[in-house]
Amino acid sequence: MIDVRTLTKTYAGKRVVDDVSFHIPPGGVVSLIGPNGAGKSTLLSMMSRLLTMDSGQVLIDGLDISRTDSPTLARRLAVLRQENHFVSRLTVRDLVSFGRYPHSRGRLGADDLAKVQEALEFLDLADLSDRFLDQLSGGQRQRAYVAMVLCQDTDYLFLDEPLNNLDMRHAVAMMRLIRRIADEFRRTVVLVIHDINFASAYSDRILAMKDGRLVHDGPPDHIMTPGVLEDIFDIPVHVEQVRGQAVGVYYR
Amino acid sequence: MKALAFPVALLAVIGLVVASLATGAGAVPWGRLWSDPAAWDVLLISRWPRTVALVLAGMAVSVSGLILQVLTRNRFVEPATAGTVPAASLGILVIGIAWPAAPVVVKMLVAAGFSIAGLALFLLILRRLSLRSALLIPLVGIMLGAVLGAITTFVAVRYEMLQSLIAWLSGDFSVILRGRYEVLWLVGLLTAMVYLIANRLSIVGLGRDVAITLGLNYRSTMLFALMIVAMVNGVVTVVVGTLPFLGLIVPNLISLMKGDHIRRTIPWVCLLGSGITLLCDIAGRVIRAPYEIPAGALLGVFGAVVFLLVLLREPRHG
Known part of the structure; x- marks a missing residue:
């Protein structure tokens, strides 16, 4: 479980994350939504120990992330960042196998190699595994990053905009994967996502942020209402039920 | 075929080592090596130290280029454009003025100290830089090198040391004799240590965030x-001088051919680095025999050409 308690971050006098608290029980997909600059990525960065918090506390399975040593956390929590521009020319398999570092400390055993292979196959990368990253399309590369994170074999996965660079088909495939990661492997996935309809279709719970504050929190049904969505994004959103899914329409 | 590539490359470098031992102004009396102990003199006092120095310096400079490129995540950084070599040169000049008869170890320590300060200064400037474009980082290094170089030249001119300075830094292996090259074994040891942290370096090359989350x-x-x-680089600059372009072209060529999984590519970087250095030095001894052209000068020409070819062939890797 994840406990976020009164988390705050201030940049140049502005509270980018303002007194945010929530609790996430184990298992399932939780989406963080909100307008640009709402503080979603900053929140996720602090929860990932990549950014120091000004005040507050984050506990993962009861471990305070500010006090727990980094290698221990690396075996519980894997993180995909929004920006992944790697200069290194690595093959897909090499990149993914670095995801085993918290367990192998650089010496890959049979068990590690099996996990690497499993992650490659899960993301449909087996045929591309000996290609260099710079020989892949943006979507293939994004899948390689996710395979690396998955291969870390942690109970918790934080993904910052995993749909970056993905077209419709691959975006759907990625969200299905995330769903399967949660359902089949019993993992807890927290993701930052911009498309409210993807969030609605695949999440168990949606956290909405605005101006650094957590403004709404609930299952998709509660968030996908015109009133709540307009409150979050400041534009009118029509919500229709299409084939059993709540879909927000806001394009015109 | 692939399995044979490394042994073949290794054999080629060993061939260059033998050629380096056999090349030079004074002939090695190969026939008398069995009977006459004095026949070993040329080999042991001059040829062997020189050849060992070529191998060790070549690999060390190439590997440190690799490290810098991985850590700054920039393909165009090399020891000479990251503050280390220009600072070490300044250090050598300072100790040359303050204590001309200082033992090699003292010179080495001073140069290493300056080298660390130069690199720290370079990294400090990079941290202050808001615009981290791929071309700006090496440009900053070149500018820093120019400023440090200007200070060095100014001091050298004031103390009438300019000629000695140029001689010290010319990347000339002909001055390497027994008693002067031994500190280079330390450099070899340091290079071997890089192999031990190779996987960690590869991960650091993926950036701070990835490294921390792993x-x-x-x-x-x-x-x-x-x-x-x-x-x-402090040590190599003291013993040999500057080896331009080596730290730039070797890691780039290996990266193009073999990728950047450091544990796997370090042996290749070492081989190619030693090979190119040996080749340039042997060529420098042969072209105008019995006179010599410093290996550093030939490296400058050779390296610039190779670097241009790399740039033209592979425009994506910037």
Whole structure:
């Protein structure tokens, strides 16, 4: 479980994350939504120990992330960042196998190699595994990053905009994967996502942020209402039920 | 075919080592090596030290180029454009003025100290830089090198040391004799240590965030590797002088051919680095025999051409 308690971050006098608290029980997909600059990525960065918090506390399975040593956390929590521009020319398999570092400390055993292979196959990368990253399309590369994170074999996965660079088909495939990661492997996935309809279709719970504050929190049904969505994004959103899914329409 | 590539390359470098032992102004009396102990003199006093120096310096400078490129995540950085070599040169001049008869070890320590300071200054400037474009980082290094070089030249002119300075720094292996090259074994040892942290370096090359989320101590790995780079270049600059372009072209060529999985590519970087250095030095001894052209000068020409070819062939890797 994840406990976020009164988390705050201030940049140049502005509270980018303002007194945010929530609790996430184990298992399932939780989406963080909100307008640009709402503080979603900053929140996720602090929860990932990549950014120091000004005040507050984050506990993962009861471990305070500010006090727990980094290698221990690396075996519980894997993180995909929004920006992944790697200069290194690595093959897909090499990149993914670095995801085993918290367990192998650089010496890959049979068990590690099996996990690497499993992650490659899960993301449909087996045929591309000996290609260099710079020989892949943006979507293939994004899948390689996710395979690396998955291969870390942690109970918790934080993904910052995993749909970056993905077209419709691959975006759907990625969200299905995330769903399967949660359902089949019993993992807890927290993701930052911009498309409210993807969030609605695949999440168990949606956290909405605005101006650094957590403004709404609930299952998709509660968030996908015109009133709540307009409150979050400041534009009118029509919500229709299409084939059993709540879909927000806001394009015109 | 692939399995044979490394042994073949290794054999080629060994061939160059033998050629280096056999090349030079004074002939080695090969026939009398069995009977006459004095016949070993040329080999042991001059040829062997020189050849060992070529191999060790070549690999060390190439590997430190690799480390810098990985750590700054920039393909165009090399020891000479990251503050280390220009600072080490300044250090050599300062100790040359303050204590001309200082033993090699003292010169080495001073140069290494300056080298660390130069690299620290370079990294400090990079941290202050808001615009981290791929071309700006090496440009900053070149500018820093120019400023340090200007200070060095100014001091050298004031103390009438300019000629000695140019001679010290010319990347000339002909001055390497027994008693002067031994500190280079230390450089070889430091280079071997890089192999031990190769996987950590590869992860650091993926950036701070990835390194931290994989539970790696980002700062200490970075610091350790940078200290190795600074020390290696301090020592090499004292013993040999500057080897231009070597740290730039070798890692880039290997990266193009073999990728950047450091544990796997380090042996290749070492081989190619030694091979090119040996080749340039042997060529320098042969072209105008019995006179010599310093290996550093030939490296400058050869390296610039190779670098241009790399740039033209592979425009994506910037």
